[in-house]
Amino acid sequence: MSRLNGRRQEARQKGMRVNVAILGAGRIAHSLARTLVMMTKDERYNRLVAPYAVASRDRERAGAFAAQYGFEHPYGSYQELLEDPEVDLVYIATPHNLHAEQAVACMEAGKNVLVEKSFTANAKQARQVIETSQKTGLLCTEAIWTRYMPSRSIIDRIVSSGDLGTVQTVTGNLGYVTTGKARMTDPALAGGALLDVGVYPLNFIDMIMGPRPIERITTDWVRSPEGVDSQNSTTLLYQDGSMGVATSSMVSNSDRFGSIWGSEGYLMCGNINNVESLDLYDNTHEKIRSYPIPDQLTGYEYEVASAAEAILDGRTECPEMPHHDTLRIMELMDSIRQQWGLVYPFEG
Numbered sequence: 001m002s003r004l005n006g007r008r009q010e011a012r013q014k015g016m017r018v019n020v021a022i023l024g025a026g027r028i029a030h031s032l033a034r035t036l037v038m039m040t041k042d043e044r045y046n047r048l049v050a051p052y053a054v055a056s057r058d059r060e061r062a063g064a065f066a067a068q069y070g071f072e073h074p075y076g077s078y079q080e081l082l083e084d085p086e087v088d089l090v091y092i093a094t095p096h097n098l099h100a101e102q103a104v105a106c107m108e109a110g111k112n113v114l115v116e117k118s119f120t121a122n123a124k125q126a127r128q129v130i131e132t133s134q135k136t137g138l139l140c141t142e143a144i145w146t147r148y149m150p151s152r153s154i155i156d157r158i159v160s161s162g163d164l165g166t167v168q169t170v171t172g173n174l175g176y177v178t179t180g181k182a183r184m185t186d187p188a189l190a191g192g193a194l195l196d197v198g199v200y201p202l203n204f205i206d207m208i209m210g211p212r213p214i215e216r217i218t219t220d221w222v223r224s225p226e227g228v229d230s231q232n233s234t235t236l237l238y239q240d241g242s243m244g245v246a247t248s249s250m251v252s253n254s255d256r257f258g259s260i261w262g263s264e265g266y267l268m269c270g271n272i273n274n275v276e277s278l279d280l281y282d283n284t285h286e287k288i289r290s291y292p293i294p295d296q297l298t299g300y301e302y303e304v305a306s307a308a309e310a311i312l313d314g315r316t317e318c319p320e321m322p323h324h325d326t327l328r329i330m331e332l333m334d335s336i337r338q339q340w341g342l343v344y345p346f347e348g
Contacts, residue, residue, distance in 0.1 A: 003016075023081060029093040037070065039304065049304055060076075062075055094116075117196075117199050121346070146275070151269075158278070159208060163289075168263065169243055172247075174198070175193075177251060194333055200272055212239070231247075231249035233247045256272055
């Protein structure tokens with residue numbers, strides 16, 4: 001078991017930091033490692049988290065990764081990481097198809113988990129992971145950074161202020177050319193634009209519309225040569241007459257804009273994947289206000305800090321991305337794929 005589990009109050013009093021390990025050593029793992037190093041030099045976080053270990057299936061790769069970022073413990077197998085009782089939080093940075101199995105294994109070994117998006121490959125796997133979190137009493141949260149960033153609370157305040165009037169439509173798009181990566185194109189890795197890129201527009205819409213009932217979903221996709229979605233578009237029609245429109249692509253670069261349309265004006269959000277600007281317009285299309293976005297280290301620090309605080313508080317989920325929100329998004333993406341007829345090989 002982790003050294004913090006069951007002794008959280010004592011850990012708080014002693015100022016013990018949450019030891020973070022990274023499972024996987026790919027691109028996103030490097031981003032998280034850089035963030036952890038920066039957090040250790042920032043007075044807001046340096047007493048909260050500590051970079052501790054990295055695990056890869058290649059011992060040399062793990063060693064090089066650890067040396068680059070100053071991690072004390074490089075492991076040449078995932079099992080070695082699971083057997084280390086000093087690991088408090090594991091960030092899972094592997095392809096989507098592995099998330100469920102690895103998250104469950106970590107929690108059964110007494111490790112809290114921060115699971116990179118998409119949380120799992122489908123809702124069935126997500127339920128299994130969440131059930132394991134509830135059974136073990138360990139934190140399990142999805143690492144979709146836009147849910148944790150300060151820009152989210154700024155948007156929430158604007159929407160609730162009434163300046164937009166009644167919100168009727170939310171749109172979001174995201175596109176990057178990423179076809180050179182196997183994790184994006186291989187069906188066996190749960191590849192395709194939806195789970196990796198499309199999850200952001202869908203979350204952008206969901207953060208504003210919330211769990212309001214959906215009346216119907218209209219969606220279509222472009223099938224890649226490998227058999228996954230290269231790009232897609234989905235319209236969510238809610239029972240109250242509002243709607244959301246999400247578009248994503250892995251074969252083209254988009255403007256990445258999100259927009260919130262209301263009866264009294266609209267809000268333009270620059271880069272829904274990491275909001276850079278927020279501009280409010282009235283019904284005459286005149287810009288009446290711009291909202292500053294706080295400086296950040298990399299943007300990943302917010303999810304790490306939230307996970308660490310949750311662990312020290314003995315919680316199994318983070319308020320920014322509770323289990324029911326994660327499950328709702330996974331069920332939505334299952335529904336979208338079902339309409340397309342896209343089934344991953346491991347789903348049978």
